[in-house]
Amino acid sequence: MAHNHRTMPTREQLRVWRDYIETAQALRTRLGSRMLTESALSAGDYQVLLALTEAPQYTLRSAELAALIGWERSRLSHHLGRMEKRHLIRRVPCADDVHGVDVTATDSGREAFRAGSVPHLRAVRELFVDALTPQQLAHLDDISAALRLHLGLDAAPVAGEA
Numbered sequence: 001m002a003h004n005h006r007t008m009p010t011r012e013q014l015r016v017w018r019d020y021i022e023t024a025q026a027l028r029t030r031l032g033s034r035m036l037t038e039s040a041l042s043a044g045d046y047q048v049l050l051a052l053t054e055a056p057q058y059t060l061r062s063a064e065l066a067a068l069i070g071w072e073r074s075r076l077s078h079h080l081g082r083m084e085k086r087h088l089i090r091r092v093p094c095a096d097d098v099h100g101v102d103v104t105a106t107d108s109g110r111e112a113f114r115a116g117s118v119p120h121l122r123a124v125r126e127l128f129v130d131a132l133t134p135q136q137l138a139h140l141d142d143i144s145a146a147l148r149l150h151l152g153l154d155a156a157p158v159a160g161e162a
Contacts, residue, residue, distance in 0.1 A: 027127060034123040039116030044079050045088060046120065049113035052089065052105035059104040061094060088112060 009017065032043035041049070047069050052058050060068065066076045080103060083089045088109035094100030105113070132140065148154050 030127055031120070031123055034127075035116060035120055038119035038123070040112055041116045045083060046113065046116055048076075048079065048083065048103075049088065049105055049109055049116075052103065053110055053113055057104070058110065059102050061097075062091070062101040062103050065103055083109070 028043070035041060035043055035046060039046075048065065051065055051068050052060060062076060062080070063073065066073045069076075071079075080089060080091060084091060087106055090104050090106055091101050092104070094102050129137070
């Protein structure tokens with residue numbers, strides 16, 4: 001009877017949920033502000049450049065990029081416009097798709113990403129990894145895997161497959 005789907009979450013379940021969400025949000029906020037002070041990139045810039053630097057020829061279709069980082073296309077389009085002005089990325093129409101746009105990390109974009117990665121990874125270690133024991137990290141990995149499975153996140157097509 002523990003999993004009765006008709007009942008509302010208990011007060012204790014809601015407390016755990018709220019603590020989880022608020023803590024994850026605080027972590028993202030702190031990582032984002034550290035990134036802005038320690039590199040020339042916003043958290044959004046970093047997410048875009050991470051996806052592009054891992055892609056073949058540093059290029060993804062904008063629709064693939066949006067799906068990969070979980071952004072609405074309009075949000076991505078506005079953000080890419082700002083990144084293009086700073087010469088971090090360039091956009092060119094797809095050769096084989098009238099409506100498609102290829103997004104490529106430029107040399108300066110890749111350099112900014114490399115420079116930003118060192119302080120970012122240090123901040124991840126200090127703010128996240130150092131707070132947890134190896135056992136707690138393993139439990140968190142199990143919990144994340146269970147949530148991803150439940151939400152169907154691992155079933156999403158990987159970039160390059162379609």
